[in-house]
Amino acid sequence: MDKVLIVDDDEQLLLIITEILGRYKSKFEVVPVKSGFEAIRALQEQKYSLVVTDLVMPGINGMVLLSYVTKNFPNIPCIIMTGHGTPELKERLEKKYSYFIQKPFSVTDLGELILSTLGQEQHLLGTMNGVSIPGFLKLVESENMTCICEIQAKDGRTGYLVFQGGVLFNATYGKLNGKKAAVELFKFDRVKIKFRNPPKKEFPRKISSSNAELLKEAGVA
Template identity: 40%
Template sequence: MKKNALIVDDDRILRHLIKKKFQAHASVFNTLLAADGVEAVQSLKDNAVSIVVTDLHMPNMDGFELLAHMSASYPDIPVIVLTAYSTPQSKQRVLDTGAAAFIEKPFVVEDLAERVITSLEKESEGGTLQTVSIDMFLQLVEMEQKTCTIRVINKDTGNQGVLFFKGGELLDARIRDMHGKQAAYEIFSWDSPSLSIQDTCVLNKKVIKEDLQAVLFDAMRLKDEAGQDESAFREAPPDAPQPVEEAAPQAAKVHAPAAPAQKKGIASTGADPAWDNLMSLTAILGANINAGNVKACYIDQGRENGLVLLPGDETTVVVLEKNCPGDVIRRLLYE
């Protein structure tokens, strides 16, 4: 997916000249335009921007104010500053504010384009992964105590997010102007992500207080709950069998038919991929605490039918009868 470069300058002719020249690199990045800092802030909210090129002296909201805003809200987005009023003091002030580069006007547009492309390439200096389980990969980041910035693209929707790690610890997450756990929950819920790894992290402050495992578990729980709420409104086909217990939706989701002769204490058995995420997370947790491979999971639903989950290509769900004998459960868990 192409990245977005945002050009911010109150000189309309220069803005459009840059955009026209940048068309030669349209296969690499898109060019967005803003006339001042106010328009730039709105564009940052509306678009997944990878780099900003801005003038300093502009009406409404100047480049210094924009730099301060980006340092607070978008610290991972590099900024190239353009100015016709360069002094050693202003240059140092700009670099101290967090700008990645300082270019004096007049300049050669193609040189600016090369700077933009070089900066964009750093986003994936640590590699790009197209087919990977995001939770599995993040466990490796944590175990290896890696410092990096991970940019995630949801291939289904085009949405983009950023995860910040220092020493293997999740510091923050961002989707446009959304930060913290809510952004992390959304990123972790994406089914078809691609990842780009940058081998640096500009953040030091831990915005997300919980550890990675807790955030991953919460994200999977929220995703499962959202799926259950959605499925509750789907009308069953006329000949579909009704669930044994109305209050046990997970049991109703078992797809495979019950075996003709079930063992004592077992109501039904079948494959249900809806539990695959939970089993994957449980396997990761077991590996991290050196507990060995997951053989089975038991879910106590109180007064409802208990469940035993068995790992495989698809998770097998064993629905237990009420008051199922303890020895049956133990055999399922330990055999």
């Protein structure tokens, strides 16, 4: 079942959200945390399908948390609960993230947005089996694809590659991200690949090396 991480320092609001979203328990499980620090720890310990976060929190705020998720879990979509900030901030966020809900909001509306977001993320653009990494990279580059690709080895090991316009922007594998993760994933042989639309509109580029350079380092080219 999908796990949804809800992050807000307002304990009363968090309690209300958790209680009302309990009606969706057959669809997804809610895990509430009270800080960005707790959220990061939770993400490191369990697999989540979605993060819902407030922006204004003490310590590790929502912006820092969003940056962490984008870098380390590019496959996880985020819903931003906004109640503060300038129009300029909102405009900047809208360029990067797809999902917002304005405070004060109906928790039922939040529940429906969660269902909608989870539904979109589960929609596959395509699946390929027994594919070589070099052949797959040529396909993505030639088609100028923008996508998140789940890469699964024969033994079940799984990582993610993030492409924008056919260019490799980021990779995650276990606790690795960026170039190190990409090199390890490129060592996989005859993989299963699932293509999905990226959950965020914009990704920072964490990999500057070319595919050829990464393949050579992985001992494939």
